[in-house]
Amino acid sequence: MLYIKNILSYVFVLPLIGALILSFVPAQNKSLLKAVALNCSCLTFILSLSLWVFFNKSIGTFQFVEKFFWIPILNINFPMGVDGISLFFILLTTLLIPICLLASWDSIHFDLKKYLLSFLIMEFFLIGVFCVLDLFLFYIFFESVLIPMFLIIGIWGSRERKIRASYFFFLYTLLGSVLMLLSILYIYYQAGTTDYEVLLTFSFSPLEQKILWFAFFASFATKVPMVPVHLWLPEAHVEAPTAGSVILAGVLLKLGTYGFIRFSFPLFPEACFYFTPFVYALSIVGIIYTSFTAIRQSDFKRIIAYTSVAHMNLVMIGLFSFNVIGLEGAILQSLSHGFVASALFLIIGVVYDRHHTRMVKYYGGLVHSMPLYVLIFLFFTMANIGLPGTSSFVGEFLILTGSFKANTTVTFLGATGMIIGGCYSLWLFNRVAYGNLKIQYIKSYLDINKREFLIFFPLILGTLIMGIYPKIFLDSMHFSINMLVEFMYF
């Protein structure tokens, strides 16, 4: 008998159990390895869906709360719970992991066991980040995600530049987050606890808030990524295997925005208001600069990586509008970006698996030979631009509406990013899908197969549902965000 109030801990430990089972399967038996990993991650996804089913939409507090003791001597324990904000990030994680495993079904030729293990362990850490209600444990999970991702980029990456990329990834994020670590220690020293719900009742002096906010910002902004520290992202994306890019764009970038919503906003509200112009400026620079940079890239993955930066910076503008519409839009846009950017990376993965190149110039006229592929590509290109009816439209519209209330100029400048976004997305699509077939480079073509279609299907479905009827998502997060905004202005 499953107890409903314990679902969260089941969702949390299930990937770890899967990893344990996986470690006893012999490494030669590849089909069994894949079956165990996929079944485990699918089971986790179904269980996490039941989180949403049993989620009480009419309250904004934490649900499925459980508390375990960890280090009682230092008053650091393990409380976990879910509210309307973190629920969808958990769902996104559990949805993307089986998709990642399916995406690399045939393309991993060595060390398959380690590969599957690192994905399951990463899922465990990611669910931990989103459901843990303790600042210290949040940091532990937040950082732990680096290890499997570092190994995935470094071991199964494509070229020799992967080592440089994995160093970039590791050291940028580590350098950002040690500052957060110091401020967590300071908070612990001041408040005597790192329990999130207790910390909400604690107020810091304005100067403390500013310093602590900035230290947190250094960590979260590297993850988002904001402009001066975004350099690791294109490198890591280009060198990572397809599934690595998917999880990187789909979930890892959301750790930054989630951290802002969960910790920076309620703990340091005054500093948030104080630093708003700073964040706006960085985000605007990020949107426009990276959109222009995306136009002149020749690498397929690099283009999508730069669009990720632009979209995530738009999310930052939505977050710092500090009203319900903007925040809801920001979370919806994060989710939508999780679908769309992941799908675009998968689309690149499809042609990369066949032809082993990501240079745009080798592709052309794919519509003649791969019509189904181009159809899906068109759909996600449109979703990336923000066509009405897709999820990005809802997210971007809400963000711009929210920020219009806060700052009109920022809205105007942020909206230009969408126009440039139209430029590079359509141009990329044009170059790849239309024109003549480049027979001199690629001689044989193969349209997507059943497995690849099944990968795209849930993403298309999610994008459409979120675009046509976003109410089911917004309803669940509405009360939590309302509480957060009221808490900030209180």
Place this chain on the structure above:
Amino acid sequence: MRIDTILFKEVVILPELFLGFCLVFLILHCCFLSVKKKYLLIHNSIVYLSILVLFFLCILVLNDSLKVLQLSYFNDTIIHDYISFSSKLTVGSLALFSLLIMHSYIKSQKINQFEYILLILFAVLGLFLLCSSNDLLTAYLAIELQSLSFYVLAAFKKNSTYSVDAGIKYFILGAFSSSLFLFGSSLLYGVAGTINFEEFKDLLIDVNSIETSFLNTSLIKIGLIFILISLLFKLALAPFHTWAPDVYEGSPSASTFFFAVVPKLAIFILLLRIYYFSFYDFFESWRYLVVISILLSVIVGSFGGLEQRKLKSLLVYSSISHMGYALIAFSAGTFESIQMLFCYLIVYSFSGLCVWSIFLLTPLKTNYLQKQNKDLTDLVLLSKSNYVLAIFFTTVLFSIAGFPPMIGFLVKISVFLTAIESSMYFVAVLSILCSVIGTFYYIRLIKILYFEKVLVGKLYYPITTQSSILISFLFFLFIFLFINPTSLYLFAHKFSLLFLFSSI
């Protein structure tokens, strides 16, 4: 308590007595056997015998139930309390593990002289006495006993220039630092007229009061600084670290392993006894020196390791920076900081055991077996040939680097927490930034383990069943400590009980 009714109350020194008698017995055993033709087999039997001795030593230490808070004997020169009990237990088990790990290395390097193992046992005896010494002279003698053993251990490969060079360097600089210790002690004796730690404490209970104003406090301060410098020398902390890379690299790996891992804890106990128990009122006068040493060692440790090509010299710099972090907790000066210091030292020692076990248990399959110092690139095929071992090594490296889900992270955080609690913000920020730079050389090792595609590399002999049991034990200890760190904190709390009732 009925301590007075026990006639032979020196029975508490039973572990040391046992070790001493065993040493005499082992020497006789070896001397009689070495004239026979079975000489070459001695090193094997002596290793097993000494492992047995250390095992019983640990049991004896454990068996000694401590009924009183502290008890001093032999005319107050040796003390028996919680800190000595716990530290003896830790040092004993560390020595036991290190002998187990060294065993296969000694075999493969053909170190056939029985003296090698005996010297290690002598060093353990010295460390035990150091843990329970209660005056400056006993402490000096104990330090000398372990250092003299170490000098010989460093120079043990008589036909290797590096080894002899390392031994001479270690001897000259070690003797120099010991003389500094003696000089400082003589200054303290000249001013206070005593060498006993408890008498120091009683005498200086309130330095600024009228009763003690006749004491020449500036001479005491100078003496304390001399002693501090000498002990920092022993711990290889910057700016007194320059002997360490040469000595660690030149001496046989097993000796390096032993004096990189085991003695640090005991020396920290002497530091605590002198600076926290007896001379806590002079805290402000020695603290700034310690802080300078922290900053220098953290910087030297993290930047010096970046360009190293050999595994051993990498580990030297790693140990310098780790001792720097441990010293942060030492300089914080609170009760909790002592607890965190011991947490850090215990985890440091055990992760040292793990790293060196990889180093020593995997002999290279090359023609020149004499090669004792592994290049970093020698590890290239480890993940291909034995990937469980590679995963173990990765876990340990992440733990040493202080990366989150590992125990090394928790203890490092505890150390930084003590720094913040005592308002040492600058030290905390600088050392945490340096630790990021230090992380780089650990992840470079992981890069070599996993990321590089090479077809040519050096292969290893498969490790034996005994070593694999040992390694898996250490691995599960690591995971257990992360899941249940409370046990570690409680054990470290026992160490700091002594200082609960002292002047802090």
